[in-house]
Amino acid sequence: MTQFRARPAVDRYTGPAITLHWLIAILIAGAFWIGFVMTDIPGFTPTKLKYFSWHKWIGVTVFALVVLRTIWRLTHRAPPLPAGMARWQRGASHVVHFLLYILMVAVPVSGYFYTCAAGVPVVYLGLVELPVVIAKDPVLRDVLKQVHITLDWILLGAICVHLLAVLKHLVIDRDGLLSRMMPFGR
């Protein structure tokens, strides 16, 4: 007799999910690094303008990859969490992951809106001029600048919480959670 079985629980993320995770992580680290360096450069030097462009291109790329990752997440199940994990930890992990998704979209979008309101079109990789979604507006520019900077700090905070949780699983729980997201993990 034919038996219908429930899909076996996967204990690792898939290749595309792992690739997107690490690509996005590296690009976000780069966007933060260039973001802090470029805003520290006084005046308007060619180097500063070059860093601004790189920052915007990285941010736009992060946005595109996060859209892909969200589609993956909505169409795939994440591997189940370790059996012994406390309920509050499961809840906290879902909240932080959800917050990370929201912020990974909101941060580049706020930066993009800010740039549009400042009247500076984004020419992606120096090749493709991206659409201007907000007309030049000095008042809105100042508001969106603050929004972008505030969201940057909230994202940084959420990333720190995420990293601390990973560290706890690695050092204290030793439950192999990190290997689910490692390219060559078991």
Ligand code: HEM
């Ligand atoms: C993951 C994506 C992004 C991250 C993590 C990020 C992060 C940052 C950080 C850390 C700063 C410095 C904030 C400070 O002064 O304390 C910054 C500034 C800035 N970002 Fe982003 N950003 C991202 C995406 C974008 C995008 C997509 C754009 C525009 C297309 C953009 C435009 C800007 C601009 C113009 C500034 C300079 C703000 C100023 O005038 O001082 N950012 N960003």
